[in-house]
Amino acid sequence: MKAGILGYGLYVPFHRISGDQYKKAWGNFSAPGIKEKTVIGYDEDIITIGLESAQEAIEISGIDINDIQALYLATTSAPYIEKSASSMLAVALKGGEDIRTADFTASPRACSSALLAALDMSVAQKDSCSIMVASDAPLAAPDSNLDHSNGAAAASLIIGTRDPIAVLEGSYSVAKETLGERFRRSGDRYTSDLELRISFVKEGIQDSVKGLLSKLNKKPDEFHKVAYYQPDGRSVSRALAGLGFKKEQLAMGEIASVLGNVGAASAILSLTKVLGQAKPGERILLASYGFGGDAISLVVQDGIKSYQQKARSFDKALEDKKYIDYIDYLKMRRFLSSITD
Amino acid sequence: MSAYISLPLYMLTVPARYGLVAKQCKECGLINFPPRPVCLSCGGGGFDNKKLSGKGKVYTFSILAKGGGPAEFDDQQNMTGAYAVAIVEFEEGPRVIGQLTDIDPLPENIQIGMEVKTTLRRSYDQEGVIRYSFKFKPVK
Numbered sequence: 442m443k444a445g446i447l448g449y450g451l452y453v454p455f456h457r458i459s460g461d462q463y464k465k466a467w468g469n470f471s472a473p474g475i476k477e478k479t480v481i482g483y484d485e486d487i488i489t490i491g492l493e494s495a496q497e498a499i500e501i502s503g504i505d506i507n508d509i510q511a512l513y514l515a516t517t518s519a520p521y522i523e524k525s526a527s528s529m530l531a532v533a534l535k536g537g538e539d540i541r542t543a544d545f546t547a548s549p550r551a552c553s554s555a556l557l558a559a560l561d562m563s564v565a566q567k568d569s570c571s572i573m574v575a576s577d578a579p580l581a582a583p584d585s586n587l588d589h590s591n592g593a594a595a596a597s598l599i600i601g602t603r604d605p606i607a608v609l610e611g612s613y614s615v616a617k618e619t620l621g622e623r624f625r626r627s628g629d630r631y632t633s634d635l636e637l638r639i640s641f642v643k644e645g646i647q648d649s650v651k652g653l654l655s656k657l658n659k660k661p662d663e664f665h666k667v668a669y670y671q672p673d674g675r676s677v678s679r680a681l682a683g684l685g686f687k688k689e690q691l692a693m694g695e696i697a698s699v700l701g702n703v704g705a706a707s708a709i710l711s712l713t714k715v716l717g718q719a720k721p722g723e724r725i726l727l728a729s730y731g732f733g734g735d736a737i738s739l740v741v742q743d744g745i746k747s748y749q750q751k752a753r754s755f756d757k758a759l760e761d762k763k764y765i766d767y768i769d770y771l772k773m774r775r776f777l778s779s780i781t782d
Numbered sequence: 783m784s785a786y787i788s789l790p791l792y793m794l795t796v797p798a799r800y801g802l803v804a805k806q807c808k809e810c811g812l813i814n815f816p817p818r819p820v821c822l823s824c825g826g827g828g829f830d831n832k833k834l835s836g837k838g839k840v841y842t843f844s845i846l847a848k849g850g851g852p853a854e855f856d857d858q859q860n861m862t863g864a865y866a867v868a869i870v871e872f873e874e875g876p877r878v879i880g881q882l883t884d885i886d887p888l889p890e891n892i893q894i895g896m897e898v899k900t901t902l903r904r905s906y907d908q909e910g911v912i913r914y915s916f917k918f919k920p921v922k
Contacts, residue, residue: 484917485903761884
């Protein structure tokens with residue numbers, strides 16, 4: 442019995458802002474490779490959008506909600522620092538309280554930490570089933586470059602051993618002490634970045650992926666598709682290209698151009714897009730970054746075909762949208778509100 | 783001063799607000815939502831929990847122009863302007879009032895009989911605590 446992904450669901454907020462709006466307001470749009478980005482609604486947060494993606498995953502996979510024994514939430518932008526977002530999400534999702542929950546946070550890599558915890562649980566507890574929810578809406582000061590790329594989205598994966606659509610082949614993790622890149626002190630509202638010209642992303646991605654390749658004795662061309670964290674449209678794909686991954690392997694997982702940087706949801710959103718088009722037998726690399734990196738190899742199973750027929754595609758999830766201008770963006774994200782997040 | 787629902791009272795409504803848990807009367811079968819201590823139809827006091835699907839139709843609606851909403855929605859109206867409120871009839875029968883979201887609040891965008899579904903949203907902040915409740919969005 443191999444542990445793997447039994448199903449997935451995703452959620453993309455309704456509102457969008459284009460890079461042109463930033464150019465009008467600021468004279469530039471400092472988000473390489475991003476054309477437009479998603480904007481979380483005034484009445485949404487990472488719990489509500491995470492719930493939408495979890496409900497879709499449960500509905501499409503046909504899993505009995507009572508069979509879900511654990512919920513792992515990954516985010517960097519929970520509404521409370523202390524008060525569990527995963528517990529609220531679980532109560533709302535399950536309508537009951539018999540469930541284990543955990544909150545993974547502090548890095549965009551929280552999503553792969555949550556995924557690995559869920560996969561480990563499936564191995565340790567026979568026939569167990571869990572759900573991991575990656576949901577994020579990172580917030581930076583409106584006069585910082587970070588804000589230009591910050592978007593919002595959520596994706597959920599159901600993890601277990603019964604008829605997976607993709608199974609875990611192996612993983613490799615590295616932890617790194619990186620200073621000055623994407624941090625938020627306790628009590629701060631906004632994420633900061635000192636914009637040091639040091640390629641932390643390149644190191645974290647490359648060292649974890651190299652570790653995985655060597656552990657599994659694989660070469661880059663043995664992976665058909667790559668799902669990866671995307672703080673922008675460039676840095677991680679460049680790091681992967683530096684290891685020998687080709688454009689066509691990276692193209693299908695590309696999400697930043699239309700979502701922006703969705704933080705701890707990014708790599709999982711990319712994975713759901715890849716799974717939506719994957720074929721049985723294909724090997725997928727999941728490259729997650731944040732103060733190190735997690736590289737995970739998944740092998741697609743026959744069940745993917747029937748799942749794809751039921752699932753909503755990434756493109757379909759993006760169809761329903763409304764473009765807003767920069768002033769409405771500032772208001773929707775409560776930058777102009779005296780009541781803060 | 784905005785309408786005040788104390789946190790202990792609000793917490794009693796959490797299963798209904800987050801999970802659409804209704805109360806079905808053991809005597810006459812009527813689904814009561816939001817839950818109430820006695821059945822709306824027969825006055826019975828025994829209930830079974832019944833989770834609603836979240837699907838329904840707009841029974842009627844109104845649009846609240848900026849400044850027209852209750853005070854707890856002042857910040858929402860300051861940041862996003864007018865919003866629509868509808869009475870929605872769930873497919874299981876109960877009719878409830880709620881905001882419409884992810885829709886431009888213009889009369890031409892909303893029709894009586896329009897299919898909607900629930901979505902959990904932030905409602906407002908009070909005493910530093912975020913209150914959540916379901917709203918309705920169009921079925922696409």
